Amino acid sequence: MSVAGFKKQFFKASQLMSEKVGGAEGTKLDEDFKELERKADVTSKAVVDVISKTTEYLQPNPASRTKLNMLNTVSKIRGQVNSPGYPQSEGLLGESMNKYGRDIGEDNNFGGALLDVGEAMKRLAEVKDSLDIDVKQNFIDPLQAVADRDIKDIQHHLKKMEGRRLDYDYKKKRQGKIPDEEIRQALDKFHESKEMAESSMHNLLETDVEQVSQLSAFVESLLQYHRQATEVLEEVTEKLRERVNESQSRPRPKREPKPRQSFDYGDTDPSNDGYSSAAVSPPSYASAQAYHPPPSMKKPSIRSKPREPCCKALYDFVAENDGELGFCEGEIITLVSQIDENWFEGRLRGQSGLFPTNYVEVVVPLSR
Numbered sequence: 001m002s003v004a005g006f007k008k009q010f011f012k013a014s015q016l017m018s019e020k021v022g023g024a025e026g027t028k029l030d031e032d033f034k035e036l037e038r039k040a041d042v043t044s045k046a047v048v049d050v051i052s053k054t055t056e057y058l059q060p061n062p063a064s065r066t067k068l069n070m071l072n073t074v075s076k077i078r079g080q081v082n083s084p085g086y087p088q089s090e091g092l093l094g095e096s097m098n099k100y101g102r103d104i105g106e107d108n109n110f111g112g113a114l115l116d117v118g119e120a121m122k123r124l125a126e127v128k129d130s131l132d133i134d135v136k137q138n139f140i141d142p143l144q145a146v147a148d149r150d151i152k153d154i155q156h157h158l159k160k161m162e163g164r165r166l167d168y169d170y171k172k173k174r175q176g177k178i179p180d181e182e183i184r185q186a187l188d189k190f191h192e193s194k195e196m197a198e199s200s201m202h203n204l205l206e207t208d209v210e211q212v213s214q215l216s217a218f219v220e221s222l223l224q225y226h227r228q229a230t231e232v233l234e235e236v237t238e239k240l241r242e243r244v245n246e247s248q249s250r251p252r253p254k255r256e257p258k259p260r261q262s263f264d265y266g267d268t269d270p271s272n273d274g275y276s277s278a279a280v281s282p283p284s285y286a287s288a289q290a291y292h293p294p295p296s297m298k299k300p301s302i303r304s305k306p307r308e309p310c311c312k313a314l315y316d317f318v319a320e321n322d323g324e325l326g327f328c329e330g331e332i333i334t335l336v337s338q339i340d341e342n343w344f345e346g347r348l349r350g351q352s353g354l355f356p357t358n359y360v361e362v363v364v365p366l367s368r
Contacts, residue, residue: 012163015170026169027190033198037158040201044151047211051143054218058132059086088128094121109247113240120236124229131225138217142210150204157200161193259314309335309367311344311360325353335366 018024029037059065064087097118104111168186171178310332319326325346327333333346333355343354 091125
């Protein structure tokens with residue numbers, strides 16, 4: 001820095017200190033300039049904040065944004081043309097649905113539905129990528145150009161004007177010690193910077209038509225995005241509605257309960273009145289309904305091997321006709337006789353009646 005430049009910096013610092021600490025008054029700016037400066041300041045803040053908030057709207061995940069910016073910087077350094085895009089949440093959800101839809105199986109109704117919705121979500125991610133590109137090109141980039149060019153230009157001229165004002169005020173207070181010609185030159189430079197600052201602020205405020213056009217382009221991009229998203233969602237909604245109707249009209253397969261393992265009394269020798277646990281299926285007739293014994297009824301517990309012919313109930317059986325004997329699962333029924341291959345006659349809780357053979361497992365067989 002030259003001696004003259006050093007002196008000028010010293011003059012400005014001294015004047016600033018006297019104003020901040022000593023309460024000295026500097027040259028006042030007119031009200032029109034202050035109003036112009038206020039409007040330009042608000043517009044500048046609006047442009048910068050709208051750019052930031054629009055980016056957050058398009059790319060809401062801050063961690064992904066930071067990673068994407070880093071990757072884009074690396075791509076520029078390496079000279080790569082194509083850089084990775086922002087991971088859309090719709091695309092991530094679609095990949096998850098497709099993965100588990102394939103795992104479940106396309107022949108399964110739920111698996112097929114997951115695949116349908118997963119593909120729709122991936123299409124939505126592509127539509128969102130198109131929105132990002134359109135908004136960046138037609139809205140963010142033009143606003144960023146205003147921030148990089150016009151707003152920085154205003155800041156530069158205002159800073160330069162303030163420095164020249166301090167220089168002029170310092171020299172004016174020392175009139176007599178400093179030549180009048182030097183004071184006049186300082187005043188001319190101050191007015192020159194003030195005019196440059198006014199001109200740059202006017203240029204920013206007069207671009208309102210361009211800014212409104214950019215806002216219009218932003219809204220049109222949003223409208224196009226929502227139209228395409230609506231088409232995708234309507235298409236997948238129709239597919240899901242067809243799946244629901246098909247599923248409701250399809251008969252449900254009946255589930256037959258598997259027979260439970262028989263109770264082992266410890267005697268498996270067939271010659272010593274033993275028995276083998278045979279797999280039996282529940283009957284298919286209407287009387288196979290749940291039997292609900294009265295609250296006072298308790299299921300008997302087997303403490304020792306029964307002495308008389310008996311059987312153990314595998315399922316609940318409700319007696320709907322006269323002459324039938326009802327019981328619940330696990331009860332031990334005394335066998336009286338076997339009517340035929342389908343029916344036993346037995347006794348339980350002081351009552352006698354008939355019951356189906358495939359509802360019980362013989363523990364102690366009838367004597368021949």
